[in-house]
Amino acid sequence: MPAEMDTSEDFLPRLDLDMSFDILMTLGDPCDLARASCVSRGWHEFVISNGLSKQLCLKMFPQLYGVDRVTESCSFKSDGETGSSNTKEWDILEREHRVYGFLSHCARSIVDRECISDAISASSTDNFPEEGINNTLEIRDRVGRIASYWSSKGQKNPAVPETLIYKLVGDLSVITEIDIQPFKAFFQRGSPIYSAKSVRFRMGYSKASLDLDSVDQSCHISPNDKFVWTYTSPEFPMAQENCLQKFKLPKPVLCIGGFLLVELLGRMQRQEMDGLFYIWLCLSCSSFRATFNTYIWR
Known part of the structure; x- marks a missing residue:
């Protein structure tokens, strides 16, 4: 030098x-x-x-x-x-x-942890509120002797999709994976599992202020009329198994606005009683690294 x-x-x-x-x-x-x-x-x-x-x-x-x-x-x-x-x-x-x-x-x-705070709306519900979307926040598939799950309405066409809308714990969250567990109908002959064929996720914000306390879960909220989705995931295949299935996103996603849309694409199981196709879920949850309420983003 x-x-x-x-x-x-x-x-x-x-x-x-x-x-x-x-x-x-x-x-x-x-x-x-x-x-x-x-x-x-x-x-x-x-x-x-x-x-x-x-x-x-x-x-x-x-x-x-x-x-x-x-x-x-x-x-x-x-x-x-x-x-x-x-x-x-x-x-x-x-x-x-x-x-x-x-x-x-x-x-x-920050370590990953659960981040869904509220169930907002399902595109259809077979029997409300007994089979409502709130049941997907329950970690058990039975509460006492009563089965706990969400059920769509039945469809003749197995390609008809369903959607579930959730509110995350913060308006600004980093999401790493979303987990879903199809429900096993232990009270039906053969214990069929009513899973979707595949699933896709969207994240974004509401177009207008949404009062969560006044949301009527018996009424369907249009995901495209009320929300702007800034992220859309790839489509993930879903197994027809009664287990917690982890769908890890290709990379951590920043959700600005705090709303998650679960798109259930296709139906696997026909119900013996009426010959219609359904989707039943007993658990939906997501993992995140952080939520931020310190800063306001405009």
Whole structure:
């Protein structure tokens, strides 16, 4: 090493903007990016001014491309504070750095757990409320001596789909997998299992404010009229088995708005009594890494 080289010199200013950006964007872990921003004042300003935390978060969660801006529920500064345009712009960049960095970090660090809070609506129910969608939140397929399951109405055509709508525990959640258990009708001859042929999932938000306490589960809520679905999963085959079937998403998905749509595609089992095809489920649940109520996304 030449004697005249100062080993403590910051090399970042010696590189052009694009090269510096490309180098730091190779840091796929949000913790590494946070550490890089602490190397020096220059590195800190570079990370914030170029929105690297936001860019990393967008790579992880493409659903965020539809977000116009972010605000903090306990913001350090309000948008209406006086100051120069440069100061306001820097405040916005700092806020985005905190919010997107927090989201990226939490999405990778929090342990998976159950995240469905409410059952909203089923496209059909055979006998309400005895066979209603609320039964899919019960972890047991029997409560006492009474079977606990949701049943669709019967159909002559096995291709007729069904949908179930759920509310997640937070308006902003990172979903990793969704689990479903078809119901085994132990009280019918042969104990048939009323599974779907396949399943697909959508996530999104309601078009208007939805009062969960006033929702009438006996009435079907149209998933396309009332909701905007920002993510659609691949179609997963479902086994005709009475076990908890885990459908792991190709990558963690950020659900903005807190609503989950379960699309049950095709019917496997005909009921002997009436010759119609049904879908019966005794459990629906989902796993997530984090929910975020600290920040409001607009």
